[in-house]
Amino acid sequence: MSYKKIVELIPVEKREALSNKLLNYLLKTKKEKNMPTSMAKCFLSQWQTGGFDDEVGLAVLLEAAATVEPEKTIEFVGQELQLADVAKALEEAA
Amino acid sequence: MVKFGIEFVPKEAYWKTVYYAVQSEKRGFDNLWITDHYNNRNVYTTLATTAIYTKKIVFGPGVTNPFLVNPLITTQSLASLDEMAPGRVVLGMGAGDKTTLASTGIEAKKQLSAVVDAIAIFRAMLEGKSVTYEGKVFQVKGTRFNFMPKGQIPVYIGAQGPKMLATAGKIGNGVLINASHPKDIDYAVKQIKSGVDEVGKKMSDVDVTAYTSFSAHKKPDKAMQAASPVVAFIVAGSPNVILERHEIDLAKADKIRGALAKGDFGGAFGSVSPKMMEAFCIAGTPDMCNEKISRLLKAGITQFVVGSPVGPNVRTSIDLISEQVIPHFKE
Numbered sequence: 001m002s003y004k005k006i007v008e009l010i011p012v013e014k015r016e017a018l019s020n021k022l023l024n025y026l027l028k029t030k031k032e033k034n035m036p037t038s039m040a041k042c043f044l045s046q047w048q049t050g051g052f053d054d055e056v057g058l059a060v061l062l063e064a065a066a067t068v069e070p071e072k073t074i075e076f077v078g079q080e081l082q083l084a085d086v087a088k089a090l091e092e093a094a
Numbered sequence: 095m096v097k098f099g100i101e102f103v104p105k106e107a108y109w110k111t112v113y114y115a116v117q118s119e120k121r122g123f124d125n126l127w128i129t130d131h132y133n134n135r136n137v138y139t140t141l142a143t144t145a146i147y148t149k150k151i152v153f154g155p156g157v158t159n160p161f162l163v164n165p166l167i168t169t170q171s172l173a174s175l176d177e178m179a180p181g182r183v184v185l186g187m188g189a190g191d192k193t194t195l196a197s198t199g200i201e202a203k204k205q206l207s208a209v210v211d212a213i214a215i216f217r218a219m220l221e222g223k224s225v226t227y228e229g230k231v232f233q234v235k236g237t238r239f240n241f242m243p244k245g246q247i248p249v250y251i252g253a254q255g256p257k258m259l260a261t262a263g264k265i266g267n268g269v270l271i272n273a274s275h276p277k278d279i280d281y282a283v284k285q286i287k288s289g290v291d292e293v294g295k296k297m298s299d300v301d302v303t304a305y306t307s308f309s310a311h312k313k314p315d316k317a318m319q320a321a322s323p324v325v326a327f328i329v330a331g332s333p334n335v336i337l338e339r340h341e342i343d344l345a346k347a348d349k350i351r352g353a354l355a356k357g358d359f360g361g362a363f364g365s366v367s368p369k370m371m372e373a374f375c376i377a378g379t380p381d382m383c384n385e386k387i388s389r390l391l392k393a394g395i396t397q398f399v400v401g402s403p404v405g406p407n408v409r410t411s412i413d414l415i416s417e418q419v420i421p422h423f424k425e
Contacts, residue, residue: 027409032107040109047116048147 003059003066006089010058014081019052021080022065025072034068062090070094096391096423099125099399100412101156101305104135108143111135114408115144119151121416122424127156127186127270127305127399130163132198138171145179152182156305156399157252157270159190160212161200165232168212169219173243180244186270187212188252191331206257207231213249213265220246250303254336256285263289268301268397274376274386277339279304279393303397304390307375310405310414314378320406321377322366323359328374329366330354340373380418387423398423 010018026035026043035043046052046060065073074094078087100118104111115126126144130137137155144153158168168185176183189205202208211229218225224238250268253259262269263286271282283302290297307328309321329342330351337347346367353362371377376386387398405411 023409024407027110027113032110035107035109040107044109044112044116044143044147047113 001089001093003063003093004055006086006093007055007059007062009086009089010081010083014083015058016053018077018081019058019061021076022061022073023052025065025069025076026061029068031068035064036067039064039067063093066090066094096395097124097301097397098415098420098423099123099127099303099397100404101127101129101399101401103129103131103402104137104140106135108135108140111140112143112147114412115151115153116147117409117412119148121412122420123400123416124152125184125397125399126151126153128153130155130158131194132162138175141175142178145175145182148179148182150182152184153179154184154247154250155186157186157188157250159188159195159202160208160232161190161195161202162198165212165215166219166234166237169216169243170239172216172247173220173239173241176244176247184248184250184268185216186250186252187216188270189258193331204231206261209251209258210261210265213251216249217246219243248301250301252305253282253286259285260289260292262286263295263300264293265289266300268303270303270305270399271395272305274304274306274308274390275340275373276389276393277373278336279390279395281339283394297394301397302395303399304395305399306390306401307377307403308383308400308405309375309377309403310380310383310400310411310419311407312379312414314382316406317377317379318371320403321371321375323363324402325366325370325374326350326354326359326362329370330362332374340369342367342369342373346370380414380422383415383419384422387419391423 043064046057050057052061074087074090077083100123102111128137128140172185189209190202192202195202207230211232215227220243222242224236225234227234248267250270251262251266252270253262259282269286273279307324309317311317329347350362350365376383
């Protein structure tokens with residue numbers, strides 16, 4: 001499943017909390033080497049042009065976070081947001 | 095109207111620093127300063143990437159020094175950046191930190207002359223002509239770029255001592271003062287004015303910039319906690335004359351120096367006193383910070399730089415400053 005499709009599974013009211021948490025994971029990560037060059041450019045382009053609030057932006061952010069900090073991302077989605085189906089989709093996509 | 099700048103230390107992956115740079119532009123900062131230390135990511139790589147992802151924020155090294163980076167290379171770098179982001183580039187030039195330079199095997203002699211020479215070469219090379227210059231520290235003989243620079247680039251001089259401050263007033267377009275307290279700004283402005291008067295300039299010709307250690311958070315204790323490590327390093331690196339200006343116990347400062355030298359960071363940070371915090375940082379809630387910024391404005395600054403650590407969470411602190419600090423002075 002694509003990250004765009006995964007985002008569609010996330011209720012709108014939970015997206016802001018998710019976006020905030022994922023940005024913290026990325027900006028505080030010590031696993032910087034996990035970020036592929038192309039993904040870093042995509043992340044910055046999205047931040048420059050649109051941000052991470054809409055579905056396209058959140059998909060970029062979710063993919064980056066799931067790549068750099070997969071355990072934290074999946075745990076937050078599954079346990080904090082109580083979105084088991086999304087967590088499962090992320091595990092399969094990773 | 096006062097300008098707001100922000101400083102980042104490019105110690106992490108480039109995409110994090112550039113994320114914060116883009117955020118700063120979006121949130122209303124006017125200037126971006128990237129520090130230049132050999133042990134972090136390269137300042138010009140970071141600035142070039144920033145140029146690509148931003149549209150209007152003014153940026154530059156804050157600050158580089160002529161000992162580690164030859165003035166010709168600094169000029170080449172800034173002229174190249176000016177092609178990428180025309181009119182948005184500034185140079186921050188200082189004498190460098192003697193201790194750091196010593197670790198690289200470079201002896202920083204005649205610091206004032208070195209900065210004066212570097213700026214003279216910088217400005218001459220930006221004219222695009224062949225340059226011959228005989229300075230006390232740096233000389234060039236018939237040097238010329240194989241491209242035509244777009245024009246002059248404003249020069250900010252990082253200054254703390256009286257002679258460098260006066261020189262900055264004489265030859266700088268701006269001065270970067272590493273200080274967070276009105277006492278230090280008062281002192282600096284007097285020295286800058288003496289230089290300005292000497293050459294018949296006006297104070298309004300110089301962007302007097304307070305390069306502060308800053309930390310904002312809704313909870314003051316969290317803001318203070320984030321700032322105390324930075325303050326410990328400032329105390330350790332400050333000459334006694336500055337510590338005495340703020341009535342700081344020299345023995346306590348020595349204790350911090352000793353702890354840092356031993357790598358006892360907990361001991362060093364734990365020894366930072368409220369008086370040290372008051373003297374060397376602006377930390378607290380937005381209202382607390384606004385009150386302190388107002389005092390610096392009264393002392394004569396025209397640009398306020400939010401320096402490290404910015405806050406306990408850089409991203410959310412930038413948003414907080416954008417919502418509750420910048421509008422307080424700009425609206």
